[in-house]
Amino acid sequence: MITLLDYGAGNVRSVMNAVEKLGGTLKLVTKPEDILTAEKLLFPGVGNYGNMIKILNQKNYIEPLRKYLEADRPFFGICLGMQALFDDSEEDNSEHESLGFFKGRVERFKTDLAIPHIGWNGINIKQKSPLLEGVDPGARFYFVHSYHLVPEDPSVILTTTTYDYEFVSSVQKGNVMGTQFHPEKSGKVGMGLLENFIKSDDLHATGPMDISGNGLAKRVIACLDVRSNDDGDLVVTKGDQYDVRDKGGVRNLGQPVALAKRYYREGADEITFLNITGFRDFPLKDMPMLKVLEETSKNVFVPLTIGGGIRDYTASDGKKYCALDVAAQYFRSGADKISIGSDAVDIAQAYIKTGQKTGKSAIEQISRVYGNQAVVISIDPKRVWVDSPADAKGHQVIKTSEPGPDNQAYCWYQCTVQGGRQTRNLDAVALARACEALGAGEILLNCIDRDGSNAGFDMDLINGVRNAVSIPVIASSGAGCEAHFSEVFEKTGAEAALAAGIFHRKEVSIQAVKNHLTQRGIQVRQ
Numbered sequence: 001m002i003t004l005l006d007y008g009a010g011n012v013r014s015v016m017n018a019v020e021k022l023g024g025t026l027k028l029v030t031k032p033e034d035i036l037t038a039e040k041l042l043f044p045g046v047g048n049y050g051n052m053i054k055i056l057n058q059k060n061y062i063e064p065l066r067k068y069l070e071a072d073r074p075f076f077g078i079c080l081g082m083q084a085l086f087d088d089s090e091e092d093n094s095e096h097e098s099l100g101f102f103k104g105r106v107e108r109f110k111t112d113l114a115i116p117h118i119g120w121n122g123i124n125i126k127q128k129s130p131l132l133e134g135v136d137p138g139a140r141f142y143f144v145h146s147y148h149l150v151p152e153d154p155s156v157i158l159t160t161t162t163y164d165y166e167f168v169s170s171v172q173k174g175n176v177m178g179t180q181f182h183p184e185k186s187g188k189v190g191m192g193l194l195e196n197f198i199k200s201d202d203l204h205a206t207g208p209m210d211i212s213g214n215g216l217a218k219r220v221i222a223c224l225d226v227r228s229n230d231d232g233d234l235v236v237t238k239g240d241q242y243d244v245r246d247k248g249g250v251r252n253l254g255q256p257v258a259l260a261k262r263y264y265r266e267g268a269d270e271i272t273f274l275n276i277t278g279f280r281d282f283p284l285k286d287m288p289m290l291k292v293l294e295e296t297s298k299n300v301f302v303p304l305t306i307g308g309g310i311r312d313y314t315a316s317d318g319k320k321y322c323a324l325d326v327a328a329q330y331f332r333s334g335a336d337k338i339s340i341g342s343d344a345v346d347i348a349q350a351y352i353k354t355g356q357k358t359g360k361s362a363i364e365q366i367s368r369v370y371g372n373q374a375v376v377i378s379i380d381p382k383r384v385w386v387d388s389p390a391d392a393k394g395h396q397v398i399k400t401s402e403p404g405p406d407n408q409a410y411c412w413y414q415c416t417v418q419g420g421r422q423t424r425n426l427d428a429v430a431l432a433r434a435c436e437a438l439g440a441g442e443i444l445l446n447c448i449d450r451d452g453s454n455a456g457f458d459m460d461l462i463n464g465v466r467n468a469v470s471i472p473v474i475a476s477s478g479a480g481c482e483a484h485f486s487e488v489f490e491k492t493g494a495e496a497a498l499a500a501g502i503f504h505r506k507e508v509s510i511q512a513v514k515n516h517l518t519q520r521g522i523q524v525r526q
């Protein structure tokens with residue numbers, strides 16, 4: 001019996017699904033006493049530290065948690081659930097009481113590398129613990145965070161991980177343990193670790209160890225563009241320059257849940273669903289998309305991102321919904337990150353115009369509750385060729401690596417909304433910068449010109465945006481063969497590359513991409 005502490009923010013569905021898949025029985029904490037009667041307590045924290053500590057205080061969970069921990073009873077904290085065990089965090093300047101079970105604090109990464117640290121990274125094992133039984137030293141786990149632990153007592157360090165420098169990625173003292181990485185999102189290797197926690201009778205560490213692990217891998221992401229076809233069935237479709245119709249009908253490349261499952265089995269590091277008609281069909285009415293997430297998260301234990309329709313909305317009965325409500329539904333249904341497309345362009349334009357943060361935009365609200373790492377901005381730019389920078393005043397103009405159709409030497413990338421149907425007087429670099437300033441944690445950088453073209457990723461665009469922000473960038477659109485993935489990682493600083501068409505049509509497998517990258521000396525998760 002596993003008791004799960006769900007404080008109401010973030011995706012706990014994946015953890016619940018993982019425990020159930022492993023044969024564990026789940027009980028949810030609904031009142032403070034449930035903590036004291038737990039056999040084993042699992043605390044999957046996601047989002048913002050201050051918000052989490054505030055809720056633990058409001059629910060009167062602090063005292064029973066302290067008693068439980070001091071009695072050395074089995075506890076496993078994931079991400080924020082582990083950070084909660086420490087004295088305090090740089091992320092929180094409130095006066096709320098923390099657990100203070102471990103001495104030390106949580107600090108923001110100090111590095112020039114992208115923050116948040118997102119992706120599959122290795123672990124250096126410092127103690128022999130039943131929790132890590134069977135974990136291959138070369139294994140990688142999924143991380144997504146901007147803050148890390150700095151414990152005062154080094155004897156509690158179970159593993160470290162290297163991201164620019166070595167930081168503490170898990171801790172253990174007696175039966176109390178926690179990981180910064182997400183085992184429930186780390187595929188088979190993570191499931192093995194959770195199983196150790198669930199099934200071991202004695203979790204105590206048995207002595208020091210010193211095994212070094214792998215470094216951060218580049219991510220290969222499979223993307224599923226989803227919409228209803230003309231018969232009303234939800235299908236995975238795929239466009240050429242965003243046109244998803246073929247001989248009048250919507251292209252049908254498969255069923256979303258089945259395809260996501262296939263990509264998980266085939267080694268996708270993340271799966272992204274884009275509800276491509278979300279701008280006109282409000283997703284809380286379009287419930288099938290929520291079902292897709294619920295069903296997928298039962299069997300897919302890598303991160304799931306969902307985009308489409310995340311914005312404020314007034315329903316036909318006059319009821320008002322805010323973007324945060326939509327995001328909350330997506331998270332509850334199994335999403336780990338949400339992506340905002342059209343609304344981000346409006347938000348950025350308003351912010352650039354006034355220079356003022358209102359605190360009310362979807363980006364600010366969702367990142368405040370769920371953390372920056374949960375907010376992805378999906379950019380849909382189109383290339384505009386110009387002869388000279390003077391022809392595109394006010395925009396980030398790029399000297400192109402290849403001349404345009406009329407021998408133009410420069411271009412800028414114009415933002416679009418509603419799946420490319422409308423253009424806006426804003427460039428992709430300015431959009432990315434504004435969204436980062438407002439709290440976005442990652443950029444999904446599509447390119448309408450390259451979409452479905454198999455002509456390779458657009459290096460000028462990717463370099464232009466990647467060099468302008470300090471959050472991770474996912475290169476998207478145009479992958480046609482394995483070599484396009486090595487090209488994007490060798491010529492740009494992109495942290496991840498995403499493809500759709502070649503995977504759906506089985507022209508190239510995810511494994512073939514990873515084998516090719518390994519041959520080129522680029523680290524990937526195998």
Ligand code: 1PR
Nearest residue numbers: 223242276279308309341342378419452477478499500501
């Ligand atoms: O604007 O917040 O409602 O979100 C809508 C989302 O739907 C946006 O993220 C937008 O990118 C996406 N979208 C809207 N229309 C389309 C379309 O294709 N007609 N798809 C669309 C975007 C682009 C990529 C694609 C890559 C890789 N799809 O996601 O998967 O280009 O394709 P490839 O490897 O085959 O070249 P909102």
